[in-house]
Amino acid sequence: MTTDTAQTSSLKELQDLIQEKYGIEPAELDPNASMREKGFDSLALVEFVFAIEDHFGISMPDDDPTIDTLAQLAALVDKVKASQSASA
DSSP, X not given: OOHHHHHHHHHHHHHHHHHHHXXXXXXXXXXXXXXXXXXXXXXXXXXXXXXXXXXXXXXXOSOOTTOOBHHHHHHHHHHHHHHHHHHO
């Protein structure tokens, strides 16, 4: 599986998770747009990270202030999934 495929897969799952949790249609969320501009405050982002951890069965690193877009979040999820499956 290539990184592109994994990222696409994670991105789609993250979009579905946002739709399920917040009722935001995936088409309304540009993966490269700021999530904060879409109304996600710090608390909502932290809650979403917990939902991601539960959904993927992974442990995300502590709050990374550089993560601002869904694409960056998907890339981080892919990285964490890859490192945790490599160490398993």
